[in-house]
Structures are given as C-alpha cells and as structure tokens.
Amino acid sequence: GAEIVFCGRSNVGKSTLLRELTGHDFQTGQKPGVTRSPGHYDWNPEDFVLTDLPGFGFMSGVPDEDRERIKTDVVQYIETHAEKILVGVLVIDGKSAVDIIDRHTERGDIPHDVELFDFLRDVGIPTVVAVNKMDKVDDRDERLNAICERLGLPSPWQQWQDTIAPVSAKRGSIGPLTDAIGSHLHEQKRDDLL
Numbered sequence: 547g548a549e550i551v552f553c554g555r556s557n558v559g560k561s562t563l564l565r566e567l568t569g570h571d572f573q574t575g576q577k578p579g580v581t582r583s584p585g586h587y588d589w590n591p592e593d594f595v596l597t598d599l600p601g602f603g604f605m606s607g608v609p610d611e612d613r614e615r616i617k618t619d620v621v622q623y624i625e626t627h628a629e630k631i632l633v634g635v636l637v638i639d640g641k642s643a644v645d646i647i648d649r650h651t652e653r654g655d656i657p658h659d660v661e662l663f664d665f666l667r668d669v670g671i672p673t674v675v676a677v678n679k680m681d682k683v684d685d686r687d688e689r690l691n692a693i694c695e696r697l698g699l700p701s702p703w704q705q706w707q708d709t710i711a712p713v714s715a716k717r718g719s720i721g722p723l724t725d726a727i728g729s730h731l732h733e734q735k736r737d738d739l740l
C-alpha cells in the first residue's frame with residue numbers, strides 16, 4: 547500500500563514523533579546502532595503505512611562500518627520502494643542540526659541530513675523536513691532560515707511550509723507536520739484525477 551517513510555539521524559526524536567502520530571508505543575531511547583528492519587505502522591486518519599527507518603549517523607560505541615551500513619540500508623530501502631513512497635519525512639533536531647551540518651561541511655564531508663534531503667528529492671519523493679525539538683530553540687525564525695539555507699532553500703522559511711515543518715514531538719505539537727504531509731498527499735490525489 548501507499549507508504550510514508552521516516553528517516554533521520556539517531557536521537558532526533560523520530561520514535562517520539564511516530565508515537566505522537568500513530569498512538570503506537572514506539573521504543574524510544576532504543577539502544578543505538580542496533581539495526582532493525584523497517585517498522586510498518588498504520589496511520590488511521592489517512593489509511594497509509596508509516597515506515598520507521600533505522601536512525602543513522604554518530605552513535606557512541608558503534609563502529610564506523612556499522613554506521614555506514616545502516617545508512618546504506620536506509621538509502622537502499624528508499625531507492626527500492628521509491629515508486630510506492632508518497633512522502634519522505636526527514637526528521638532533524640532543530641537545536642543541533644545547523645552545528646552538525648556545519649561541522650561536517652568544514653571537514654569537507656557531506657552532512658547526512660543534506661545528503662538524505664537531496665537524495666529523497668533526486669529519486670522524486672516529495673520531502674518534508676520535520677524540524678523537531680523546537681521547544682529547545684529560542685531564535686525560531688533565524689534557526690529555521692539557517693536550516694533552509696543549509697538545505698539549499700532560499701529564506702525566508704515561511705515560503706517552504708510544505709517542506710519545513712517545525713515541531714515538538716515531546717510536547718505533542720506536530721500540526722505543521724501533519725499539514726505538510728497532507729498537502730503533498732492531496733496534491734498527488736489531485737494529480738491522479740487530472
């Protein structure tokens with residue numbers, strides 16, 4: 547069936563967000579680096595399947611090669627299922643994403659978040675960036691503009707509300723995300739009818 551995938555670095559709050567969206571009891575604070583097969587969960591209001599892809603990126607105590615393999619698996623899953631994936635949600639930590647992206651860029655590496663964002667769009671999947679932990683961010687607009695800039699989206703962020711969804715999963719404040727996902731789903735339904 548139709549699928550919405552969730553991906554992101556470990557510890558960004560992806561499980562908390564999925565629990566908030568579905569009511570399912572996701573395992574939060576899971577032991578990092580343990581490769582899970584993608585979890586599939588029904589999303590009642592829209593009758594879609596939400597797929598929880600394993601968290602990637604730095605995890606203390608996890609060897610580099612395991613981390614690389616997890617990311618490769620995530621990319622491969624998306625590539626294989628691209629036809630059926632209606633929306634890709636990249637979850638990032640609003641408090642730390644910019645610093646982490648800049649650190650990787652300064653080292654001459656491609657930051658994971660930027661790589662995944664570009665990849666999802668390259669394979670033609672409408673992409674939403676769930677900027678989580680906004681409850682910890684003081685300079686909201688500035689921060690969201692900085693995130694846009696890192697992703698190659700011109701400021702101001704407000705013009706990207708179908709793509710940039712500031713949320714706080716822990717506080718249950720996820721309206722911008724369900725709106726953004728909904729806008730892509732409706733767009734596709736309309737395209738199907740034309």
Ligand code: GDP
Binds near residue numbers: 576
């Ligand atoms: P995952 O590894 O991406 O699945 O992350 P988890 O859902 O396990 O969350 C990692 C940590 O971030 C936990 O301590 C959560 O309580 C915390 N967390 C998740 N969402 C939020 C949020 O919106 N705000 C804050 N402040 N903390 C959050």
